[in-house]
Amino acid sequence: MTRSQPNLAFAEIDWDGASEGVEPLATIHPYPARFISLIPDSLLGQFSKPGMNVLDPFCGSGTTLTSALRAGCSATGIDLHPIACLISRVKTRSYGDDELHNIRAHAGMPIASQVVSRDLVSAIPKVDHWFGLEVQQALRDIVLHIELCESLNEREALMCALSRIIVRVSRQESDTRYAAIEKSIAYDDVIAQFRRSVADLCSSLFAGRIPAGPEAMILNRDILGIEPSDLRGPFDLVITSPPYPNAYEYWLYHKYRMYWLGYDPLFVREREIGARPHYFKKNHQTAEDFERQMHHLFGLLKAVTTPEAPLCFVISDSIIHGVTVDNRALMGRAAAGHGYRLKEATLRRIPYTRKAFNPRVSPRNSEHVLVFERGVAS
Ligand SMILES: C[S@@+](CC[C@H](N)C(=O)[O-])C[C@H]1O[C@@H](n2cnc3c(N)ncnc32)[C@H](O)[C@@H]1O
Structure with a gap:
């Protein structure tokens, strides 16, 4: 390779x-x-x-x-x-067949629609400006769906799949243009995009599999500290x-991704x-x-x-x-x-x-x- x-x-x-x-x-x-x-x-x-x-x-x-x-x-x-x-x-993870299979299975799983609550979204500044109400509900349901996964590797792969679609389903014009534009995106569109994102992510993880061996050490820190x-x-x-x-x-590039994923x-x-x-x-x-x-x-x-x-x-x-x-x-x-x-x-x-x-x-x-x-x- x-x-x-x-x-x-x-x-x-x-x-x-x-x-x-x-x-x-x-x-x-x-x-x-x-x-x-x-x-x-x-x-x-x-x-x-x-x-x-x-x-x-x-x-x-x-x-x-x-x-x-x-x-x-x-x-x-x-x-x-x-x-x-x-x-x-x-x-950088070296996934086993079963693990990839389990992650991919989420592309076909039902996502439960939860009672609307503003707990998660109320912490997100200008959330109504950047996300339609149906989009907010769908993203919140996906976040709760991911939180219920017991396996860390599965959860993080799904978080990555969700993160990929956040800007696309928001009103932000594009990844590098921060203007709000009108997009008509319904609840089901968001769920469908998430499912496609999971399937695409899994195809890439299958195709690019990292050989088994010691895991990479990754520190989420300020280098100056x-x-x-x-x-x-x-x-x-x-x-x-x-x-x-x-x-x-x-x-700024990842600002709303961070808010939705709890960072x-x-x-x-x-x-x-x-x-x-x-x-x-x-x-x-x-x-x-x-x-x-x-x-x-x-x-x-x-x-x-x-x-x-x-x-x-x-x-x-x-x-x-x-x-x-x-x-x-x-x-x-x-x-x-x-x-x-x-x-x-x-x-x-x-x-x-x-x-x-x-x-x-x-x-x-x-x-x-x-x-x-x-x-x-x-
Ligand atoms: C040019 S990018 C590296 C891109 C990388 N080579 C890749 O292939 O994706 C520079 C990175 O420095 C990180 N960064 C900025 N300030 C930092 C800090 N104080 N401590 C650690 N990382 C920082 C940014 O988050 C960004 O990911």
């Missing part, structure tokens, strides 16, 4: 030529700025051996983790975002893509590195703040990796208040502060069709692939 190009030197790898859709688990849930699996596959092909311990400190939807498990490595991921961790857990003792190091390889300053708001979006909003609002409020953050956060990260990585471990980063430049920030140079300074030096670097072109970012805040037609290693004297 690995699509790396292991016999090529780093500079010879076709970083631009990635084709999507090969990894069946890639699309089990939308996720902004997700890796194409070619990136972790190629880095694993360059730097990993089976049995190695791989870390992604911003694991998002778990692309590095699935690639690492397929390459025979152990995998640890950290992400602030509970939806990211949910997707990563669902993706992680202590080395929280992790099962030492790690032999780090592959990650940090949140680019002022480029995106992961919490707290405000906790995420306050701690999210790089989130756009941090760069616009009074006393707003700057590129220097991001550099300090990355400096902190390199300190943590130094404490939890082996001296030989390559630290691989994928990052675009940012635009903050009209000024382009050279994130390759910024990461270089943050790394150098802990005795790391740039070993490999390339600029990968991103095909236009994958351009999910606003060009005013990120020149997202290219991204740097950077590999740092510890200097001899450090």
Whole structure:
């Protein structure tokens, strides 16, 4: 399943030529700025051996983790975002036939309609603005249906299937457009969409089955609050893509998913590195703040990796208040502060069709692939 190009030197790898859709688990849930699996596959092909311990400190939807498990490595991921961790857990589990069969069975099960109660929905701000009344009732019934499942793996797969449809059944125009538009969606439409989502999710889990082995460790934490003792190091390889300053708001993208699934979006909003609002409020953050956060990260990585471990980063430049920030140079300074030096670097072109970012805040037609290693004297 690995699509790396292991016999090529780093500079010879076709970083631009990635084709999507090969990894069946890639699309089990939308996720902004997700890796194409070619990136972790190629880095694993360059730097990993089976049995190695791989870390992604911003694991998002778990692309590095699935690639690492397929390459025979152990995998640890950290992400602030509970939806990211949910997707990563669902993706990285090694399911048995019976388990997948049981999950799929929910695509055909009746969903009991409960007496209308406002308990769950009353905690959701502007719920009547974003969700029709029948949609609210259906979502609430699905949430209660999921809560009744005894198996954690089953419950989380169903939560993932529900999360996939939340924006579609809301009045939000699309995943990346936050305007409310009128959609006529009835109770039965929501139930039908949930059933289809369960069936589709199961097909992807069947097709992309992760080989049996140790489970990935996934921590739903703020990376800036992680202590080395929280992790099962030492790690032999780090592959990650940090949140680019002022480029995106992961919490906003998943805000209503979090409310319906019982998570707290405000906790995420306050701690999210790089989130756009941090760069616009009074006393707003700057590129220097991001550099300090990355400096902190390199300190943590130094404490939890082996001296030989390559630290691989994928990052675009940012635009903050009209000024382009050279994130390759910024990461270089943050790394150098802990005795790391740039070993490999390339600029990968991103095909236009994958351009999910606003060009005013990120020149997202290219991204740097950077590999740092510890200097001899450090
Ligand atoms: C570029 S995305 C990673 C995408 C990932 N490579 C994938 O394939 O899905 C950056 C991630 O950093 C996470 N993040 C932002 N602030 C964080 C923080 N303070 N601690 C941990 N994770 C954070 C975001 O939730 C997001 O998932």
